[in-house]
Amino acid sequence: MELSGGEIIVQCLKDEGVEHVFGYPGGAVLHIYDAIFKQKDVKHILVRHEQAAGHAADGYARATGKPGVMLVTSGPGATNAVTGIATAFMDSIPMVVLTGQVPTPVIGSDAFQEVDTVGITRPCVKHNFLVKRLEDLAETIKKAFYIATTGRPGPVVIDIPKDITDPGIKIPYSYPSKVKMRSYNPVIKGHLGQIKKAVKIMMEAERPVFYTGGGVVLDDAAKPLTDLVDTLGFPITQTLMGLGAYPGSGKHFLGMLGMHGTYEANMAMHETDVLIAVGARFDDRITGHVKQFCPDATIIHIDIDPSSISKNVRVDIPIVGPVKQVLKDMLKVINEGEMNPKKQALKQWWEQIEKWRSMDCLKYDQTSDLIKPQQAIEVLHKVTKGDAYVTSDVGQHQMFAAQFYRFDKPRRWINSGGLGTMGFGLPAAMGVQMAFPKAEVAVVTGESSIQMCIQEMATCLQYELPIKIILLNNGCMGMVRQWQEFFYESRYSQSGMGVTPDFVKLTESYGHVGMRVEKTKDLEGAMKEAFSYKDRLVFLDVVVDPTENVYPMIAAGKGHHEMYLSPGSELV
Amino acid sequence: MRHIISILMENESGALARVANLFTARGYNIESLTVAPTEDQSLSRMTLVTRGSDEIIEQITKQLNKLIDVVKLVDLTEGGHLEREMMLIKLRAERTQREEIKRLVDIFRGKIIDVTDTSYTVELTGAASKLNAFVEAVDEELIIEVVRTGPSGIGRGPKGLGL
Numbered sequence: 001m002e003l004s005g006g007e008i009i010v011q012c013l014k015d016e017g018v019e020h021v022f023g024y025p026g027g028a029v030l031h032i033y034d035a036i037f038k039q040k041d042v043k044h045i046l047v048r049h050e051q052a053a054g055h056a057a058d059g060y061a062r063a064t065g066k067p068g069v070m071l072v073t074s075g076p077g078a079t080n081a082v083t084g085i086a087t088a089f090m091d092s093i094p095m096v097v098l099t100g101q102v103p104t105p106v107i108g109s110d111a112f113q114e115v116d117t118v119g120i121t122r123p124c125v126k127h128n129f130l131v132k133r134l135e136d137l138a139e140t141i142k143k144a145f146y147i148a149t150t151g152r153p154g155p156v157v158i159d160i161p162k163d164i165t166d167p168g169i170k171i172p173y174s175y176p177s178k179v180k181m182r183s184y185n186p187v188i189k190g191h192l193g194q195i196k197k198a199v200k201i202m203m204e205a206e207r208p209v210f211y212t213g214g215g216v217v218l219d220d221a222a223k224p225l226t227d228l229v230d231t232l233g234f235p236i237t238q239t240l241m242g243l244g245a246y247p248g249s250g251k252h253f254l255g256m257l258g259m260h261g262t263y264e265a266n267m268a269m270h271e272t273d274v275l276i277a278v279g280a281r282f283d284d285r286i287t288g289h290v291k292q293f294c295p296d297a298t299i300i301h302i303d304i305d306p307s308s309i310s311k312n313v314r315v316d317i318p319i320v321g322p323v324k325q326v327l328k329d330m331l332k333v334i335n336e337g338e339m340n341p342k343k344q345a346l347k348q349w350w351e352q353i354e355k356w357r358s359m360d361c362l363k364y365d366q367t368s369d370l371i372k373p374q375q376a377i378e379v380l381h382k383v384t385k386g387d388a389y390v391t392s393d394v395g396q397h398q399m400f401a402a403q404f405y406r407f408d409k410p411r412r413w414i415n416s417g418g419l420g421t422m423g424f425g426l427p428a429a430m431g432v433q434m435a436f437p438k439a440e441v442a443v444v445t446g447e448s449s450i451q452m453c454i455q456e457m458a459t460c461l462q463y464e465l466p467i468k469i470i471l472l473n474n475g476c477m478g479m480v481r482q483w484q485e486f487f488y489e490s491r492y493s494q495s496g497m498g499v500t501p502d503f504v505k506l507t508e509s510y511g512h513v514g515m516r517v518e519k520t521k522d523l524e525g526a527m528k529e530a531f532s533y534k535d536r537l538v539f540l541d542v543v544v545d546p547t548e549n550v551y552p553m554i555a556a557g558k559g560h561h562e563m564y565l566s567p568g569s570e571l572v
Numbered sequence: 573m574r575h576i577i578s579i580l581m582e583n584e585s586g587a588l589a590r591v592a593n594l595f596t597a598r599g600y601n602i603e604s605l606t607v608a609p610t611e612d613q614s615l616s617r618m619t620l621v622t623r624g625s626d627e628i629i630e631q632i633t634k635q636l637n638k639l640i641d642v643v644k645l646v647d648l649t650e651g652g653h654l655e656r657e658m659m660l661i662k663l664r665a666e667r668t669q670r671e672e673i674k675r676l677v678d679i680f681r682g683k684i685i686d687v688t689d690t691s692y693t694v695e696l697t698g699a700a701s702k703l704n705a706f707v708e709a710v711d712e713e714l715i716i717e718v719v720r721t722g723p724s725g726i727g728r729g730p731k732g733l734g735l
Contacts, residue, residue: 118586123597127640130585147640182735183582183643307634310627 003173005134005165006035009098012141014041015175018069020060020434021045022053026073027113028100031165045434045463048455050077052427054084055453058093059428062414063389064435065220067094067148074100075113078159079120083421085155086124090418091241092218094153096144097125103163104132117159126154134164134171142176151186152305153218187304190321190329198276198300198317199333205274206345207352208234211257211286214241214417215279215303221324222410225278226250228331232341235353237265239280240402241417248406249386254353255362258286259554260399263361263563264353266552269294270560271352277301279323282312283418284556292559302326361552361565362403370545371520373397373472376527377404380442380470383527388440389414389432393425393449396478399550401444423452426469430456433465440468440531447473448497457510460537468530469539471503474546482549486564507539516541574603575629576648576655576725578733579618582641583609590639591618600624600632604722612735615643619724621700644733652728658695659703660685662716665692669714680706691716699723 003011009032013021022045025033036044047053050072057068068088072081078099088095102111118130127147129140137160144156202208216225222245229236229252236246237257246253255262257269269275275297280286287293293313301308301315302323309318319326364374377400380388390405391414392398398415407413414432416424425443433441443450450471460467472478480495507514513536517526523542530538551566581587588607595602603621610617622632629647636642648655665673670692677684677694680702686693696706700723707718727733 119589122586122590122593181640184640305638307631307638309634311631314627 001173002170004031004035004167004170005137005160006031006167008134008137008173009141009160009165010035010039010042011173012138012175013069016141016145017066018042021069021071022047022056022060022431023071024050024053024073024077026077026100028074028102028162029071029077029098029165031162031167032071032098032100032160034167044071045430045459047427047459049453050080051083051423052430052453052456052459054081054095054097055087055421055424055427056431056434057095058084058088059391059414059431060435061088061093061095061431062428063411063432065411067096067145068431069096069098071098072100073113074102074117075115077113078115078117082120082124085121085157087416087419087421087424088155089124089126091214091416092153093155094148095155096141096148097155097157099157099159101130101159101161104161105163107161117157121157124155125157126152128157128159130159131161131164134169137164138173139176139179142179143181146179146181147184151184187321188325190302190319190326192329194317194319195326195329196333198319199330199337200339201274201298201300201317202232202234202276203339203341205234206342207268207272207349208232208274208276209254209268209272210234210236210276210278211239211269211280212236212242212245212278213239213280215323216242216245217410219279219304219322219324220410221245221279221327224324224327224331228327228334231331231334233346234276234341235268235350237261237268239283239286239417240415242280243402243413244407244410247408249408254357256402259288259556260403260550260552261554262403263359263552263565264356266554266560266563267356268353272297275299277303277315278327279303281308284312287313288554289557289559359565363566364548368545369520371517371523371542373400373474373544373548374404375520376470376472376523376542376544377401377444379524379527380444381405383524383531384440384442388412388442389429389436390442390444391415391425391428391432392444393446393452394420394422395446395449395480396474396482396548396550397444397446397449397472399479400472422449425449426453426456426467429467430459430463430465433467434463442468442470444470444472446478447471447475447500447503448477451500454506457507457512457537457539461511464535465537466533466535467537469537470530471539471541472544473500473503473541474544474548476546479550485549486553486555503539503541507537512537512539514539514541516543518543573625573629574621574623574649576653576723577620577622577633577636577645578648578725579620579636579645580610580643580733580735581616581618582643583614583616584641587616587641588618590641591620591636594635594639595622598631598635600628606722606724619722621723643735646727646733648725648727653725654728655699655723655725656697657700657703657723658697658721659706660693660695660719661707661710662691662693663710664690664714664716666690673710673714676706676709682706
């Protein structure tokens with residue numbers, strides 16, 4: 001079979017099993033778009049801004065576990081895509097990004113719509129390529145998928161000069177069935193000796209706690225994790241990225257940890273003697289002040305990426321390997337061994353945890369006439385029976401969703417944890433809804449975040465994506481305002497967002513259903529109505545109490561035992 | 573502590589930029605960096621001199637290993653190793669100073685490779701510390717220009733860093 005470069009790209013995607021490509025055409029990728037036009041297997045979704053193509057491909061990948069694919073043109077197409085790429089990179093999301101480039105002979109001449117895409121994206125990709133010969137194209141695409149999806153996943157950029165895709169030049173095509181790279185060999189199994197050592201320490205633990213992160217979700221290791229935690233009877237806390245791997249309603253779950261984690265989770269971290277970190281990276285939002293982090297703990301760390309080990313916090317027992325495999329091996333060692341957890345000590349530990357839990361750190365005023373954002377999330381949970389895919393933007397609404405939706409399944413909670421990208425939620429939801437057309441997909445957002453990618457409502461109309469946008473409208477950048485209230489003596493510098501469009505009318509002008517709710521008593525009815533439109537996008541503008549803050553809160557650089565709790569609690 | 577890290581990389585365009593980028597992005601120091609192809613045209617060999625605590629050096633080697641183009645690397649400072657750097661140094665050499673400079677070059681086992689009425693250009697090879705010692709031994713006012721390659725290193729013994 002003889003194919004041109006443009007046709008090779010499309011054929012490679014087909015052979016790789018790619019069904020959806022999110023993108024936006026332009027000069028440098030016209031040949032590729034012509035090849036897309038001539039076939040039906042690979043569906044192209046036309047976004048309205050390249051940033052959204054990135055987030056949509058990313059959301060698709062997070063929900064399905066398959067690599068997300070995007071296609072953009074050179075120059076501004078590529079630079080607009082960078083936010084999407086960096087977002088995926090920070091959360092280790094597998095993605096293949098095809099960018100057009102000016103023709104090879106004019107590279108470096110400051111040609112129209114030329115940027116050094118490989119240079120610009122280098123710090124925020126797992127790897128990138130510039131294709132210089134048509135003969136290398138298919139192999140490069142194969143390598144990109146291989147690198148993106150193996151080891152610690154991440155985005156891979158392939159920059160393709162226009163002359164490489166010239167329809168007039170055809171070469172024989174075959175897609176490589178395998179790829180081997182002498183410089184890239186991800187670990188496929190954890191060291192059994194280390195696993196046994198870790199199990200021994202776990203069995204001697206008196207105040208153990210599991211701390212698990214996005215790596216568990218990425219490696220589809222929810223089942224072995226849940227089995228392990230329930231077998232041992234240890235408490236577990238999960239990071240923002242890890243939510244849903246162990247069920248939110250599970251009896252050993254302490255809630256999220258870190259800056260806006262629960263009192264019981266953070267106190268357990270502070271008092272633990274054996275910390276079992278799984279697919280988590282000791283991010284500063286988790287550790288707080290590293291000197292005060294888990295002061296008494298022996299730390300076991302399971303991670304696929306050796307550079308995550310002892311990066312921020314010194315680890316005692318490192319286990320490098322895929323978390324699913326390692327957790328399974330751990331279960332096997334435990335089931336075949338003679339040792340058992342320390343029953344009596346664990347009983348006392350749980351009694352202590354129950355005392356912390358009885359603080360009820362997530363409580364909020366439920367009698368107010370003004371809708372509390374926490375309540376909006378609880379109602380969303382109720383109406384969707386806790387089974388929706390929930391994407392979010394960044395800020396207070398994100399934290400409320402993480403705290404109150406109690407995700408029971410992995411890959412249901414989709415948010416930009418590492419980079420913290422406002423504008424992520426709506427396009428990410430498009431990716432999720434493309435993958436699962438029948439599923440309920442909700443975007444929890446704020447009036448500031450949603451405006452960063454609001455143009456994507458047009459994309460949703462074009463592809464009939466019945467997403468439900470739940471806007472927690474407090475008229476300000478809530479998290480910025482909260483920090484200004486706490487740490488800048490309430491000087492609300494530029495954090496007000498009082499001037500917004502009429503979201504109901506705006507939604508209607510995009511051809512969707514717009515709704516607004518202002519009173520607590522109307523909230524549940526409105527939410528039910530929104531979700532009753534099975535085939536329509538509904539934008540529900542929920543006017544919430546603008547003074548509400550996210551509690552508990554550990555100020556940046558403080559220890560886990562130094563939390564702000566909600567006003568009215570004993571430990572303010 | 574000062575460390576010499578030897579890296580074997582795919583000889584691809586951008587490989588050097590990836591290493592340099594890593595150091596600036598993560599705030600590590602590079603004291604010197606040399607790159608050249610090896611006997612295998614598909615590989616290039618890089619010698620990198622850096623400074624940092626044990627924790628930082630551990631992260632540096634891990635982060636370098638994580639780069640897709642890096643095939644192998646070794647921290648030479650962990651074992652016996654040889655280190656050589658070449659320096660070309662141009663010195664003002666007027667009549668009265670010529671003999672003294674010549675003697676100094678001999679002591680350091682250097683070579684004078686270019687001569688004019690008023691200058692010598694000296695080639696000197698050795699560990700970085702030896703080159704430093706030579707520069708210090710010469711009267712500062714006599715130095716016209718100094719060019720150094722940065723150290724290259726190799727492990728002692730019969731074993732080599734290869735595929």
